[in-house]
Amino acid sequence: DVKVTQSSRYLVKRTGEKVFLECVQDMDHENMFWYRQDPGLGLRLIYFSYDVKMKEKGDIPEGYSVSREKKERFSLILESASTNQTSMYLCASSLWTSSYEQYFGPGTRLTVT
């Protein structure tokens, strides 16, 4: 079974702090994704990566950066957390195959106060 893990289930940070959200997958997937999920707005893609050190912006990259130094790990970085970044953050991964089926982690509920 594919397993995608995220470093924290719940996180509380203060405005202005630098925040790291970590995601690890154990199935040697090439593609990894970061989404945020908000009531009324659904899931929106922040960034994705299709290989080590390769990244592309999604629909809402402002205020975020990412890092992928190893194939299994994809980090989302909030350079200076703000209250409007309070959200549920979901990581996913997929193989570069004919299906691109995405597998999701359990999510991190981030609250910025």
Place this chain on the structure above:
Amino acid sequence: KQEVTQIPAALSVPEGENLVLNCSFTDSAIYNLQWFRQDPGKGLTSLLLIQSSQREQTSGRLNASLDKSSGRSTLYIAASQPGDSATYLCAVTAGGTSYGKLTFGQGTILTVHP
């Protein structure tokens, strides 16, 4: 820009009913369509994936159909159970070199009461 719409936004049914969830998308140039389930406060669990060349997929009591030309998919749940209560999300993968990026609908909140 691809837009995905799910109807209804919420559905409440008695246990044992068969039900249909609807998903529509504006750009028919999709690679595939996935249906997910999400329990409150949790991540997404993939239920079914339909490739653009397929018409339907089945898994247990779930059946998903795809009509790419009309931009529609349905998820049919047979003999619903209280354990089916969750939010159901549909998502499409763009065609071309999209690296499998998904565009999600807003979801249908399903409640199955005993």
